Amino acid sequence: METSDCQTIGKKGVLKMDEFVNSSVPHEEIYQMLFENTKDIMLFHDVNGYISYISPSVEFITGYKADELLGFKWKKIIHHKDGLSFDGADLQNFLSVLVSSSGAKYRFLKKDSDQWISLEVVKSRVVYNNDQDISGVMILFRDVTEIEKYQDTLIKAKERAEISDRLKGAFLTNISHEVRTPLNAIMGFSHILCFDGEDPIKRKEYLDIVINAGKTLVKMMDDIITLSNIQSGNIVVSQNPVDVDCFLKEILSSYKDNEKNLSLRIALDPAITQLALLDNLKLKQIFTNLVSNSIKFTETGYIEIGCKLLNSGLCFWVKDTGMGIPLEKHDVIFDRFTYINDDTHIKYGGVGLGLSVCKELVSLLDGTIWFESEPGCGTTFWFTLPHEIYDIVDTSTSENVSLKNKKILIVEDNPMNLKLLEHIVRSTKATIFKAENASQALSLFKKESFDLILLDIMLPDKSGYEIVEEIRKENSHIPIIAQTAYADLYHKETCLKKGFTDYLTKPISHDDLLKVIFTYV
Incomplete structure (x- = not known):
């Protein structure tokens, strides 16, 4: 404010409030100025x-x-x-x-x-x-509108944090129990199998228990990692041509020996005669969670999985004749750590993440998931996914072909994993070379002409990325397969960008490893 502007108030220029109030200006004018400004x-x-x-x-x-x-x-x-x-x-x-x-x-x-x-x-x-x-x-x-909005935002953030803390507490409690249960079976029966006196039939039974317990742990870790990656935004969609018929058969083949002897069915729309462009890894995880739940909560009857063609894409479903979902749980069944009731949780176990993972993955794939259920009669989960059609090509492999004259290099620093990979690869009759670190691997690569390299990402002296970079400077065609404990698609894409030909996630199954070998050799 300029001094001249204050002269209408007093000759001293800017006046203090008490001087202003005690000045000759009438109080009515003072109040009027205050009110209007x-x-x-x-x-x-x-x-x-x-x-x-x-x-x-x-x-x-x-x-x-x-x-x-x-x-x-x-x-x-x-x-x-x-x-x-x-x-x-x-x-x-x-x-x-x-x-x-x-x-x-x-x-x-x-x-x-x-x-x-x-x-x-x-x-x-x-x-x-x-x-x-x-x-x-x-x-x-x-x-105070904006202040209230800010306060409301703070309150909601506090509530979300409290809910998150409760969920983390519930998660830690559940995960401790759910991890220890299969671990108990693995460690206990593995100890029993160390003794030679067991009956062969019993040994087979115990081995099946160990394998199934291991699969339970892998599925649990997959769900946890998937939710974590979705929350952090560290997950991408990677689509591939998928033969829907073969895909559904592969899903059910994993459950053909279920203990309840449930009938397993496939219903495929005859209009689906071509390959569909889908994210097969995420689709498999969705089906694995849904089918596992159906088998868990179905004592008699059947499990049916299917797919039909819609104008907007593909509609998949998993149907069972199990106990069904109570009406009061319909609105929360996709929430994390949700169980049908306490009795079923105690009886069947589970972390309570499976359906939440399914919903998140379907949403990520631009699809929709819903269900129909009647207590005592069963449940059907439906989900739709958009897709593109590709012409069918011959995707068969020749797993019975001998690789007697082929050379395969296995680079793995963990002795147990190295022994496992060597055992699986030996069935191909290929000549096996082994390296426990980057130095040995690069030395062997310079001396021998390999047909395929199985390369671990995490090595003591150099990373797998550094090794593949050096190899690609001299040979851009040799198939190099990454083997790693990182299970997310971000690391898969990183591997492919760095020069790897393909990618296997630990624990590596016998069938998956052989399929990759026969694909590239």
Whole structure:
């Protein structure tokens, strides 16, 4: 403010407040200046509740000009649940309640909008006329809409954090139990199998238990990693041509020896005669979770998986004749750590992530998942996925062909994993070379001409990425297969970009390894 602007107030230039108030300027003008320049809303209403003054700031906050609100009852312009009632019988009591309501909040509907503004009473006082009769009430309102929104955001963030903490607590409790259960079977029966005196039939039974317990752990870890990657945004869609018929048969083949001897069915739309472009890894994880649940909760009857062609894409389903889902669980069945009831959780176990993973994956693939269920009669889960059609090509492999004259290099620093890979590869009759670190691997590569290299990513002296980079400088055609404990698609894409030909995730199955070998050799 320039000095000249203050000369209308006093000759001293800018005045302090007490000097200003004690100056020759009439108090009415002082109040008028304050009222007209405040950012808050100053309102006066008479004893009948009619607005006789409201400051110009009301237009900036509410959209109404001051003149538009004069003569209105203030109760009429705020939310009907926020106003005090007055029938004229006890004016003094009504005004005392109103004046003592400092901090009270009122909702005001913004002009030409459905947005409610929150106004907080900063100060209020009863006004008397010269005869000391009550003439009305003066109220100072402050717009706290944005503050309330911020507070609401903080409250919701706090609630989310508390829910997250509870979920983490539930997760840790559940995961401890669910990991120890299969581990107990693996360690216990592995110890028994160390002794030669067991009956061969019993040995086979115990081996099956160990294998199934291992599969349970792998599935559990896959679900946990998938949810973690989805939450962090560290997951991508990788589509490949898929033979739907072969895919469904492969899914059910994993469950053909189920202990309950349930009938397993496939229903395929005959209109599906070509390859579909789908993310087969995510699709397999969805089906694995749904079929595993169906088998878990079905004692007699059948499990059916199927696919039909829609105009918008493919519709898959998993149907069972199990116990069904109670009506009260329909709205939360896809939530994490949700169980049908405590009894089923105790009986069947599980971390409670499977259906949540399915929903997240289907959503990631731009699909929709839903279910139909009747307690005691069974459940059908449906999900749709968009797809493109590809012409069918011959994808068969010749797993019975001997690789007697072929050379395969296995690079693995873990002795157990090395022995396992060597055992599986030996069945191909190929000549096997072994390396436990990068130095040995590169030395062998310079001496021999290999037909395929199985290369671990994490090695003590160099990473698999560094090794493959050096190999590609001299040989851009040799198939190099990454083998790693990283199970997410981000690492798979990284491997392919760095120069690997294909990718296998630990634990590596016998069939998957042989399929890759016969594909590239």
